[in-house]
Amino acid sequence: MCGRFVLSSPFTLIAETFRLRDVGGDLKPRYNIAPGQDVLAVLCEEGTRRLSPFRWGLIPSWADDPSIGNRMINARAETVAEKPSFRSAFGRRRCLIVADGFYEWRRQQGKRKSPVYVCMKSQKPFGFAGLYETWHPPEGPEIRSCTIITTEANDLLRPVHDRMPVIVPGEDEDDWLDPAVQDKNRLLALLRPYPAGKMQAYDVSPRVNTPANDSPDNIKSLS
Secondary structure, three states: OOOOEEEOOOHHHHHHHHOOOOOOOOOOOEEEEOOOOEEEEEEEEOOEEEEEEEEEOOOOOOOOOHHHHHHOOEEEOOOOOOOOOOHHHHHHOEEEEEEOEEEEEEEOOOOOEEEEEEEEOOOOOEEEEEEEEEEOOOOOOOEEEEEEEEEEOOOOOOOOOOEEEOEOOHHHHHHHHOOOOOOHHHHHOOOOOOOHHHEEEEEOOHHHHOOOOOOHHHHOOOO
């Protein structure tokens, strides 16, 4: 599962990392992004990559009530191509949800859990494998929403949790983003655990348990 993440990189670095055009302005650093909030995702439209905002929690186009998005923050790689909620988006509406790192919670004795921050050793931003939809309500503006795909944990995350978000390596981004790529097996092969050796994880303060706590202190190591 992926339930919280961080995005604090400047636009210039995001644009360089994802080969974006016409990206400018200021990006407010966010250290505790939670479901239901806006996130940034990279799309490829007519051969051009661009950055677009989405609400985290996918609302299928056929939904009667947008609250279904509260249960659609993640999609399992093992079933994403078959489940009615995700299979249409998996075919043609794939994206990269931009992040610098994410949180997972390690279970301690009893029911207590302690947060762990996970990021790249390079400290560079990366893209979660995501899907997006546009929902048209009976009245009011449309809602563009997204979900993060998860897979089995790699060796780094396995002691903490049995799942992790799918992180798409740079060399696979074009295939993932291109809506013309329709081969299901080719796409599913991209939904694998990211190499553990390129990542790092460390304990952080339980202040991240509360989404309202949004500051650089959230990602400071406790050790």
